[in-house]
Amino acid sequence: MMEAILNIQNLYKHYEGIVAVDNVNLTIIPGTLTGIFGDNGAGKTTLFNLLSGFENPENGSVFFEGKNITKKSVIYRARHGMGRLFQIPRIFPDVTVLDNLLAAGNNHEAKYLHNYLLKHSAIKKNKIADLEKAKNILDQFHLTEKAGLKAYELSVGEKRLLSLGSLLMNEAKLLLLDEPFAGINEVAAKQIKSILISLKSSGTTFLMIEHDKAKLFELADSVYEMKQGKLLNTTNTHHANH
Amino acid sequence: MNYIIHILIILQIYIILALSLNLKTGFTGLLSLCQAAFYGTGAYLTTLLMVDKGLNFFTALFLAILINIALNAAITTWLAGRLRNLYFTLATIALQIVFFGVVYNWQSLTRGPFGIPGIPKPELAGIVFNTPLQFFFLALFFTSVTIVFFYWFAKTPLCKLLECTRDDEVWLTVLGKRPAYFKFVSISITVVFATVAGALYATYMSYIDPTSFTLDESILILTIILVGGTGNIIGPVSGALIYVLLPEALRFVNMPDSISANARMIIYAMILILIVRFKPNGLFGKFEIRG
Numbered sequence: 195m196m197e198a199i200l201n202i203q204n205l206y207k208h209y210e211g212i213v214a215v216d217n218v219n220l221t222i223i224p225g226t227l228t229g230i231f232g233d234n235g236a237g238k239t240t241l242f243n244l245l246s247g248f249e250n251p252e253n254g255s256v257f258f259e260g261k262n263i264t265k266k267s268v269i270y271r272a273r274h275g276m277g278r279l280f281q282i283p284r285i286f287p288d289v290t291v292l293d294n295l296l297a298a299g300n301n302h303e304a305k306y307l308h309n310y311l312l313k314h315s316a317i318k319k320n321k322i323a324d325l326e327k328a329k330n331i332l333d334q335f336h337l338t339e340k341a342g343l344k345a346y347e348l349s350v351g352e353k354r355l356l357s358l359g360s361l362l363m364n365e366a367k368l369l370l371l372d373e374p375f376a377g378i379n380e381v382a383a384k385q386i387k388s389i390l391i392s393l394k395s396s397g398t399t400f401l402m403i404e405h406d407k408a409k410l411f412e413l414a415d416s417v418y419e420m421k422q423g424k425l426l427n428t429t430n431t432h433h434a435n436h
Numbered sequence: 437m438n439y440i441i442h443i444l445i446i447l448q449i450y451i452i453l454a455l456s457l458n459l460k461t462g463f464t465g466l467l468s469l470c471q472a473a474f475y476g477t478g479a480y481l482t483t484l485l486m487v488d489k490g491l492n493f494f495t496a497l498f499l500a501i502l503i504n505i506a507l508n509a510a511i512t513t514w515l516a517g518r519l520r521n522l523y524f525t526l527a528t529i530a531l532q533i534v535f536f537g538v539v540y541n542w543q544s545l546t547r548g549p550f551g552i553p554g555i556p557k558p559e560l561a562g563i564v565f566n567t568p569l570q571f572f573f574l575a576l577f578f579t580s581v582t583i584v585f586f587y588w589f590a591k592t593p594l595c596k597l598l599e600c601t602r603d604d605e606v607w608l609t610v611l612g613k614r615p616a617y618f619k620f621v622s623i624s625i626t627v628v629f630a631t632v633a634g635a636l637y638a639t640y641m642s643y644i645d646p647t648s649f650t651l652d653e654s655i656l657i658l659t660i661i662l663v664g665g666t667g668n669i670i671g672p673v674s675g676a677l678i679y680v681l682l683p684e685a686l687r688f689v690n691m692p693d694s695i696s697a698n699a700r701m702i703i704y705a706m707i708l709i710l711i712v713r714f715k716p717n718g719l720f721g722k723f724e725i726r727g
Contacts, residue, residue, distance in 0.1 A: 246610070272612030284610070286603035288723055289596065296593065297600045298611045304593035305613075307621060321593060357607075364611050 351382025462666025465602025476649025478634025551645025665721020
């Protein structure tokens with residue numbers, strides 16, 4: 195059996211008498227899309243906060259690619275391949291679309307001022323590589339014509355694509371998607387859907403929260419319902435489709 | 437002639453101060469009111485190293501930069517890591533007030549309100565920058581280096597990351613970058629150039645006291661980038677030009693001496709209000725300053 199990319203064991207978190215995440219167990223296999231739906235307040239966002247490192251659980255563990263990351267920071271998780279797409283798309287609004295992507299790239303040498311003297315060629319080489327990667331993402335996401343615009347000028351759907359593109363620039367292997375279809379029109383939804391399918395086929399793994407059950411069952415390999423902090427297994431669409 | 441040279445030297449000091457604040461406040465979004473503390477620390481450190489330790493200007497300036505980074509950049513970065521927006525700005529006001537309190541009261545080191553007179557002129561390879569014209573060329577050298585540096589720096593990937601820090605720290609963290617590091621870089625560069633401005637001011641005037649580095653001075657430097665705009669070179673430079681040259685231009689308006697100084701400040705304040713109201717990015721700025 196393929197090794198799990200994410201393994202959640204007995205994850206627990208409560209706030210003032212309300213159990214937000216109640217002993218959640220989940221295993222995610224690379225290259226799959228796992229969906230979660232549930233009412234408001236069911237604990238979906240808290241689960242994402244625990245997985246991405248914004249909050250610490252009171253109990254339980256999170257293993258990412260076999261490593262225990264339960265107590266690791268947001269930055270550590272991001273650097274090791276975990277990305278999170280927020281419901282309200284996060285971007286750098288006053289920076290151009292292209293520079294949003296480049297900022298998410300991995301030009302480590304460029305972060306240090308002295309390297310501009312000592313490692314000028316390495317910075318230049320990384321910049322070219324990042325630029326190439328960013329151009330491919332812009333092409334794939336149909337944002338090439340908007341590369342020079344400030345990110346705040348994009349529509350909500352485009353901002354979400356830019357957010358997703360930035361996570362890919364950062365080489366995310368597992369993407370936590372918080373309602374990627376919320377608040378966008380059908381055209382943008384279709385575009386995001388086809389991008390998710392294409393990314394999945396190239397090996398990216400997804401854990402997705404979505405209100406729209408139809409979309410979830412259409413895209414996901416397995417779907418869970420979250421109810422009062424508990425994760426309940428529903429239908430395995432992968433098997434249902436066959 | 438000497439009067440015009442004097443105005444041009446002061447103008448260059450303000451250009452350096454405005455460009456350095458532009459990086460911290462315009463590019464990185466750290467609205468701060470302690471630029472005069474950075475500037476004053478630079479002036480005092482260079483002066484003390486020259487007067488008390490007998491170092492030459494350039495060695496004193498180099499050491500002053502290092503000490504100023506260790507003191508002010510470290511403290512300000514620590515504050516910026518813990519406080520956001522208005523709370524950070526308030527903390528920088530506190531830092532400015534503490535700086536003034538220290539230089540005013542630590543008389544054994546700074547001579548307090550009596551100030552430090554007789555600061556020697558800079559010297560390089562036997563050339564003493566003694567006359568206003570010689571000093572003008574020294575200031576021009578440092579101003580040119582400052583402009584070239586910021587022009588180059590604005591195009592680097594590092595500067596883009598400072599802009600991203602300003603725009604959304606949480607998103608930067610989710611992308612695996614450490615905002616506190618970028619704030620430290622920005623504040624340190626600001627401190628470097630504020631120290632240069634302080635060193636030039638101290639050696640040009642040959643005398644410093646705490647009244648040149650008050651909260652009022654920090655507010656004035658901030659108004660320069662508010663008027664000119666931030667996020668590029670032309671904004672802060674034009675802001676400094678307006679701030680320094682406008683009062684000089686108003687000298688040609690026939691105004692009784694008793695009211696001329698106040699009238700100039702009133703006119704400057706009116707320009708500031710109009711710009712904030714109708715052009716929130718400043719005259720040539722790329723970004724609106726956020727608090």
